[in-house]
Amino acid sequence: MWTEEAGATAEAQESGIRNKSSSFSQIPVVGVVTEDDEAQGVFKPMDLNRVIKLLEETDKDGLEEKQLKFVKKLVRCYQNGLPLRDLAQIFKILNLCAGKIKNQPHFIESAYDIIKLCGLPFLKKKVSDEITYAEDTANSIALLGDLMKIPSSELRIQICYQQASSSYKIQMAEVGGLAKTMVQSMTLLENQLVEKLWVLKVLQHLSTSEVNCTIMMKAQAASGICTHLNDPDPSGQLLFRSSEILWNLLEKSSKEEVIQQLSNLECLLALKEVFKNLFMRGFSHYDRQLRNDILVITTIIAQNPEAPMIECGFTKDLILFATFNEVKSQNLLVKGLKLSNSYEDFELKKLLFNVIVILCKDLPTVQLLIDGKVILALFTYVKKPEKQKIIDWSAAQYEELQLHAIATLSSVAPLLIEEYMSCQGNARVLAFLEWCESEDPFFSHGNSFHGTGGRGNKFAQMRYSLRLLRAMVYLEDETVNKDLCEKGTIQQMIGIFKNIISKPNEKEEAIVLEIQSDILLILSGLCENHIQRKEIFGTEGVDIVLHVMKTDPRKLQSGLGYNVLLFSTLDSIWCCILGCYPSEDYFLEKEGIFLLLDLLALNQKKFCNLILGIMVEFCDNPKTAAHVNAWQGKKDQTAASLLIKLWRKEEKELGVKRDKNRKIIDFENLPGLSAEDFVTLCIIHRYLDFKIQATHKQRELANKSWENFLARTSNAKTLKKAKRLQEKAIEASRHHKRPQNAIFHQTDIKGLNTTVPSGGVVTVESTPARLVGGPLADTDIALKKLPIRGGALQRVKAVKIVDTPKKSIPT
Template identity: 85%
Template sequence: MDLNRVIKLLEETDKADLEEKQLKAVKILVQNYQNGFPLRDLVQIFKILNLCAGKIGHQPHFIESAYSILKLCGLPFLKKKVSDEITYAEDTANSIALLGDLMKVPSSELRIQICKCIVDFYHAEPPKKHIPGYQQASSSYKIQMAEVGGLAKTMVQSLTLLDNQLVEKLWVLKALQHLSTSEVNCTLMMQAQAASSICAHLNDPDPSGQLLFRSSEILWNLLEKSPKEEIIRQLSNLECLLALKEIFKHLFMRGFSHYDRQLRNDILVITTIIAQNPEAPMIECGFTRDLILFATFNEVKSQNPLVKGLKLSNSYEDFELKKLLFNIIVILCKDLPTVQLLIDGKVVLALFTYVKKPEKHKIIEWSAAQYEELQLHAIATLSSVAPLLIEEYMLCQGNARILAFLEWCESEDSFFSHGNSFHGTGGRGNKFAHMRYTLRLLRAMVYLQDETVNNDLCEKRTIQQLIGIFKNTISKSNDKEEAIVLEIQSDILLILSGLCEHNIPRKEIFGTEGVDVILHVLKTDPKKFQSGLGYIVLLFSTLDSIWCCILGCYPSEDYFLEKEGIFLLLDLLALNQKKFCNLILGIMVEFCDNPKTTVHVNSWRGKKDQTAASLLIKLWRKEEKELGVKRDKHGKIIDTKKPLFTSFQEEQNIMPLPADCPTVAVMDVAENIRAKIYAVLGKLDFENLPGLSAEDFVTLCIIHRYLDFKVSTF
């Protein structure tokens, strides 16, 4: 068909019976291309479409012509050669981009057909019959060309033209729902501010319910397939959050179908993602207050009309909702102005209703497995919330509840946990998961170093209880629960460290029983430190507890020495593991203040009869080698002006520092182990050290003069 003749005819304006001829020409064109448009003709076809669309304002009969051409655009394009897809790629992309521009034509029928045409890109139909010399373009070709042409962006912009036309808006959203399945289109939609323009109208009247469904689907795709931070920024405004708040409240209070509950949960997840942005006005729009109310109304009775007579079922969707509400509380509490709302909503009291032994024969809305999962989730949530609300925590007798729950955790109660959730990992058939999260909560409270909390804990014999729990975990653990038991043991030691630090009476309570626990860990087979199960973490917690629970309490120090604790520390030091050498040497420095320590240090023998002094000197040489200190092959000083200077210090440029900032020379003391080795050997008097070689004596001379050398580097 001569398309140029059709174009020329449509461009004419001053002939009699012109409209009838033009309509007839287009009708013949449509009949001629019933099986689809060839790629090589697309530029002319879309020019004809554009001319028809331009006439609609004054000549309404052209609506049908444009509609017919658009309907054929939904069919797969045709190619003569395999290379046509590449040859006509630019023309095809530009032609498809015109579909978005045609949304400006004020014709509902035409706009809907444009959307149908775009949806057809994703549901390609085969040609009605085979045309000799032609074959169908690949099914994804139109989709790719729509991305290249930027169709998604213009379709988003067309939403502003459809404020009061619900049917057309729903079709545009359906088209965008399909387009938003690709990252390229999502990025284009993001540039057109799609997230905010769609979210702001979530609550618009729509009897069909399609608007909310399609809009939420598009928002999900945007969050998953385009830069998340930018989408969150677009959604973090009062208009969007008010729309989300109203639709969530409506679905929460009046959504009874399976579909409504799923949609409600999706809206809550989107809200949770937005709430991670501290700039989002969650409090200002009243959403935070409502979410806190919805999260706690089951546990704390409220007279608020929003929840009057409301009850959650044990359906999967309501169960997921409850967990999502716990989760968003953790997000919201990171914004400090939320604290007062948490107090008003009695969140701590609500969460503490789960910190108790499961009650038998009590009719509750959740199944046993669901209740267990919610219980663990609530305790995990308390770990974030309770440290912000110490007064509320104490009013709820938080310490007493936690300790009573811990007592149940290690009891011989015939409870069998399901262990089938994220929080229940490793706790199937036992109560280790409950113990793990309860100890995390206790650790979070102890780490606040609030004397009211810690004194109350110690008065309730927490130190003795925790030591007893540690001992029980040693006897009850097996290979299946090894990782979770190690985490429990690490947390117990960290809690004990937090309670005993700087407090001699509490260190005395820790006493010999506590020292026995530490010695048990120090005797761990060194091979296990490479297992990845958590033995290294446990070792660090143990070393920390030596600092906080033993050092400074002479009876405990003496007992530790009697039980060959120093030998065990030196055995660990001899492993030459850089990650804990610094900490062990720090402990050694403090222990050497005890006059009984020297005998133990000098008595220790390692592999090949190595002495402690030889080990320390060897560690010094290794440290200097790693730091790039200049020494000759016999260990003697090469640069007498800079005897301790490292290659790293030499490479550093001279930088001006404020007066209160420590110099590089001072920082060097904290960052490497030489100062600690010097301190330990100094407390051994640098004399009569057994088991040293000639090279060791050379190095010992340098160590002996360390402080003098250090002073000279200032």
């Protein structure tokens, strides 16, 4: 029985089939017994209570022989299957037999025979029996797990042989918690391989259920199974079944908790040894597939920063295995090894690239990446494909590995700047981009994740190369950026952009837009704060910016990436045009301000702050005002009316309230504040009073003296009074106190409706918002004249961001 069931055939191993349901799944859930069947004796009645009472008796002559005789009679009676209605009593009899085994070994055979009956379908007389006797069935099946404690190899194997043979029994096993007792029984079978393999087979079947996987996970099944992966096993079944169970636990229970169980030194050492052995000595299809499965499980564990991957030496080995083909190594682990172009080895290579990306997120790994010459190994793929040298991989395989390698570089290279530069990284990438743009005949297969949209063209290669350059440029490392500029990167990027827009490609529009966005971001990173580089950007650069700004606004809603491209374009105006007067003038001459105002008129909130910031900066150029005043939108809208409309929209969104005279009200009546909150609010209030009054004072001094102003005003007396109140309010604000008579007075000065408090608040409706604040008072643009670099898309100098732009660009 063992050789037929537990020792799975070599043919099944070779095919790598994961038979999660097993051939037992074809067995019916329960057998339905008809009246004819009953007439034939299937439900032949037997007094089970009498058998139970007999087995409970002790100390009588000839009792054991009589008890064994009745149990054999029971087995013959139920030779066609156990009825659901009798299951509870039959399992009570089984439990009594099991209890006698220690002192009366003959009862092993009786228990064995009863357990064997469990392999037959359970019988029901009524359709409702499954529901009626569900609890009895679940408790009975759960009892089998407890019987694993009996130190009988034959009995344990028979128990395992019966389990999970039907969906109904698996369902009942869930209810009864059989999975837990089976996991716990593993500790009793340390040196008993045959029984252990049978238990693993049971757990493999049980782990096809999410409920059972959760039960097993809570019983620490993952760590318990993983630590024994290297136990001696000539059959190869232990590793196969164990990996299947680990897979199911990761897929069907809490992935985080399973990873936590496996993130210890003992488990990782076991996985490391298994992977190393399979990598070096696994030659069959089955071995290679199992090796890849172990690597995927390891990759999942490596995502946990607390996993001791470096401490157990696994990281170092994985880096060696990932690079030994490209960088020759004298390490004995890889001496004489060579990967084939089989599907399993090809998948292995991609998995190794992927695990490097995961491992590099742990900074202590950096030195191991340097020692392993990972950058050099990856750069062997960043070149024009040479047919005569592509021996190990097919053309399609090599292309996929090439794209995967470049994508891996985007994550690793920013961490290893010195290695990147010593490998002439910039020169290699720029030369590869030249080939991407060339007319060199090349048939791209585009049949992988990284090759999406690149079939028959070089867009995929260009896309990932630009991502790599973008990641390096946004490190803001002057050595890298200076080297790029000296190699003509600015001119090359502009040339690629112009070439792309000269050959529209609607089929691959999304990828083309991504390429254009990355080019503009690279140019922004290179030109920011460098006048000479902005001059190199020049009129050709301005032309590509204007080209994007002329895009049909309806495309912004297409979801293809026009929004991202527009953000990149506006960013390039900041970094590549503003501050360079010839470029600014050319932008104005080409009606760039008109295009900015057209975009502003679209009233899309995500663009407004950025455009307004650019407009403020352009206003430093004396030629800008004429363009702003000359602009006309739909229905002859002017720039002034557009800005006022935006202001009102902002007020509405902020919930600013006004009274019947249109004055802003309710600065103070805020709900839900404690006494301490009101004290803090009072401090804020007084500080704002002081700042407002000080601003008024500065403005008056900057224009004319107060006395000269009074001399030309007919209502001098009223203004003198206002001045005294103002000075009193300033003085009170300085000392953090409000006069006791802080009441509001309404004064009408030549039609100027002014509300002046005798205390600390002055709200003048006609005073410019930049002086008194308003709905935009808490924004960077309202507070001071700043480029967008100091506002919505401020670049944080102290933080290095890898692989992603340093600006928050919504998609």
